[in-house]
Amino acid sequence: MDLINDFKNLATSDVFIKDTKEIVLQELFFEPTEQMFTIVPGIKGGQQVAAMRGFEYVTKASEGCGGNGISPTFPAFSQKWNPKLAEVKIEYCYSDFENSFLQWGLMNGYQRKDLTGTELAVFIQHLISKAMALDMQRIVLMGDEDIANQDILTDEAGKAQFYNIIDKGLIPTLQYLKTLPEFAESFFPLAKNTGLVADQMNLSDTEGLDIYEQLVVDTYEFDGDILLSSNKLYKNYVKWLKRPGGVIMDVKSTQSGLTGAEIDGQTIMPLVNYDRWRKNDFTIPAVGGGNTIHLPHFSLFTRKEFLQVGVDDTASLENITLEYMGGKEETFWIKANYMLDFKMVNPYAFKAAL
Numbered sequence: 001m002d003l004i005n006d007f008k009n010l011a012t013s014d015v016f017i018k019d020t021k022e023i024v025l026q027e028l029f030f031e032p033t034e035q036m037f038t039i040v041p042g043i044k045g046g047q048q049v050a051a052m053r054g055f056e057y058v059t060k061a062s063e064g065c066g067g068n069g070i071s072p073t074f075p076a077f078s079q080k081w082n083p084k085l086a087e088v089k090i091e092y093c094y095s096d097f098e099n100s101f102l103q104w105g106l107m108n109g110y111q112r113k114d115l116t117g118t119e120l121a122v123f124i125q126h127l128i129s130k131a132m133a134l135d136m137q138r139i140v141l142m143g144d145e146d147i148a149n150q151d152i153l154t155d156e157a158g159k160a161q162f163y164n165i166i167d168k169g170l171i172p173t174l175q176y177l178k179t180l181p182e183f184a185e186s187f188f189p190l191a192k193n194t195g196l197v198a199d200q201m202n203l204s205d206t207e208g209l210d211i212y213e214q215l216v217v218d219t220y221e222f223d224g225d226i227l228l229s230s231n232k233l234y235k236n237y238v239k240w241l242k243r244p245g246g247v248i249m250d251v252k253s254t255q256s257g258l259t260g261a262e263i264d265g266q267t268i269m270p271l272v273n274y275d276r277w278r279k280n281d282f283t284i285p286a287v288g289g290g291n292t293i294h295l296p297h298f299s300l301f302t303r304k305e306f307l308q309v310g311v312d313d314t315a316s317l318e319n320i321t322l323e324y325m326g327g328k329e330e331t332f333w334i335k336a337n338y339m340l341d342f343k344m345v346n347p348y349a350f351k352a353a354l
Contacts (some may be wrong), residue, residue, distance in 0.1 A: 004097055004324060006117035007332060011322035020125050021320055027129035028136055029311055036228060036269060037140060043310035049079040049343050081310050083339040084166050088132060094330035113279030128334060138277055138307055140342045143169035152282055152294040159281050173344045183347060188214045190297055190353040196290040199292055212263040215301040215351045222349040227268050229299040234270035237261060237326050302350035312339035
């Protein structure tokens, strides 16, 4: 294994850089992000995003010749795309990079002597795409340019840089809409978002069921097609389904787990990483002692087409570069960037528990 020369060869290979860009684009903008959001390519700063509610009361009995027309008011919620540059700079010293590559190789069935430039190329592509995909989901869900001033992070100095890239992600957007009287009826209170951690995590047997019923079963104003949920809330609902008195009591479901749980025909999509990020990055001291997690639970019922992730895909990842710095401190650099924004384009059709 000639790690340095293999790395240098990849760094100057146009084919490798092109292939890496395509792999990262697919992982970043489509799988699995598009399961939760609608990807909108080709956005530009300042481009209008106008969400239109449907209007009605335009049909009446014919008045024969003549008669007056009707000019309905377009109730728009106007926004503009404001993509921000998300930058990736991965730096490894030689020993750390070598150990990571060897560990990856062992986990994938390779022996040290079998690791060549081909395997190194796959390792780098995997390293970049997986890390960037997780980061992008976190930013789109919880990004907020003003997060450092809200006293909700475990470490503002260290963590804010990973959240303050875009104006507002999904959760901060919902928090903002919740302050507007116009959307008051779109929200249901989630009592377990307050209190100390032990109380926040102590969900009643029907906590998930009660929330999902309010969001989906008791919604008549629009037809949704996606129900997002924090993971613990989802697991609470699944446990209820399998308890005596629930609807699923077979041994196989208990042993193998229950996937694709539904409520009123709507499949629930749990966001596993949301809970982990909240626990790690948003557990803060509570007034009077103890700790509390900032918004550990949430659920949102809407249409996926209204949750849009805007990307400037033509300009994204154009500068993927690999660089080896020799000398006293041998260092491997992997660099890339992309343009990103999020918009909830129709806030007139959603119900949320927050």
